[in-house]
Amino acid sequence: MKGRIISAHGRHYQVELEDGHLRQCYTRGKKTGICVGDFVRIQPQGEDEGSIEETLERQNLLYRSDEMRSKQFAANVDQLLIVVATEPAFSDDLTGRALTGAWSANINPIILLNKCDLASGLARAQESLEIYRELGVPIISCSIYEPEQLKQDLLPLLKDKTSLLLGQSGMGKSSILNVLIPDAKAHTQAHSVALGTGKHTTTSTRLYHLPSQTGCLIDSPGFQAFGLYHLTQTDIANGFPEFKEHIESCRFYNCTHLHEPGCGVLAALEEGKIGRKRHELYERILLESQAATRY
Template sequence: MSQTVRGRVVSAHGSHFYVELESGQIRHCFPKGRRNEAAVGDWVSVQLQGDQEGQLVAIEPRRNLLYRSDEWRTKQFAANVDQVLLVVAVKPTFADDLLGRALAGAWAADVEPVIVLNKIDIHDGLDQARERLKPYKDLGVTILEVSALDSSTVEQQIRPLLTHKTTLLLGQSAMGKSTLLNALIPAAQANTQEHSVALDAGKHTTTTTKLYHLPESSGDLIDSPGVQAFGLAHLSLEDIERGFPEFARHKEHCRFYNCTHRREPNCGVLDALARGEIDPRRHALYERLLEEKASAKT
């Protein structure tokens, strides 16, 4: 009878995975049956096959799972993470909507978000980028400013946050995520690629999600492909509201216990919005997420 051992998924490639066993060996594993539900960061049981392969027979209960979904598909990012580093840049222009969705997804999963503003060596647009991030700073989100090309600054500002934690690295294409990964883990040698100035956008340089062990640290860093969309159709109405923590103290003043904070009278959230205590862009995103949730059900 084949031996069954414990391991952690360190990379996902569609229908197959690489699992690092507790012995340190990496095994090429395939799921049992057709269902493919494992994510990078999952702790799993593997039935050994031969010298290098295995069958993934069980997934241990997760602390959390970060993923995106819309009415067509679901894309997993990672499981069992302590925090997510959301990488944005001075250039090319980052999408406020995408950043807001990623933050909402992290908060809904009880994962601590940290925003990394990269490419601060580009002075043209730096003040504007800082201004666009101010609403998140006001919410208490940690915002770090770095140039990924300056490895010493990356070491000083980011590495201390990663020790003893599993961190997901997430962001749009061309934000410099791969360069940041290389600064933190030189052995990763992630591919980097200049973005197209003409299109003000970038191409994907990371194609698979992969877990790396930080050198001289007990932390892990999970790198994921650049994202251009971040659907949250899988979130419940309660999850969506949890993704907007600035609502919490105001909703206590809502007249109705099941208030949706959209059109109801005597809504504490809407009153705070009118007083300028809630950023209108954040509330507009909240409304879009509710509309998408309603559309997904029809």
């Protein structure tokens, strides 16, 4: 039987079979590295259980950062939804890293600018997003206080796809998930305060189906940033699509685009064709991944 992993807790996985039936599955032996979104072949056991025999080929695999390491957490993602808000201010660095993670894994990113009902931060937020708009990233304005509008704008983009939600805490990720998938009952901050935990304690990733159409969303509570340490230098450069045409004119095939003579990227940077902030982000990510490899 074939199915898809919709949640993972240690070595226990919830697998949704092709007919929609759910089975609690586990792995035998040393098999590890299975994550939410994976398609698997299982051996059914009893009515509701099974063992995972095989992970089917992945379209891609995403990592979250964990200290100096990257830990895999979701597979077979078609699209990334990066949630930012008019307030509080969001991090340019994290937004850039999310885009790099998406592009290096061949995933299309979309930015959701949430809390557009709060007019005071709107202009500043739009201005910070301008560099991403120029890179061709779709930017959708929304507010959870306009739920019908939010669904009308977003649902067509989510159709038939597996989308991953990502955002810094406080941007409205859980609130948006609740609008799109009322059953998700994702913990909003208020809810976790009510539970007395004060902060997100659960970090379990879960795949939800959209109620009104095919397509699903993967949510990962407490998740802020992709892990990028495992990326090679080429992967990282692929995470900066505006470098591509300039890399073609680099003198050395293994150019790192940091200091080499005859580097097309550095030349484009000098000419203002590549943004200085973008190149600085590239350098930070590259140096971190090199440091993590040594570590």
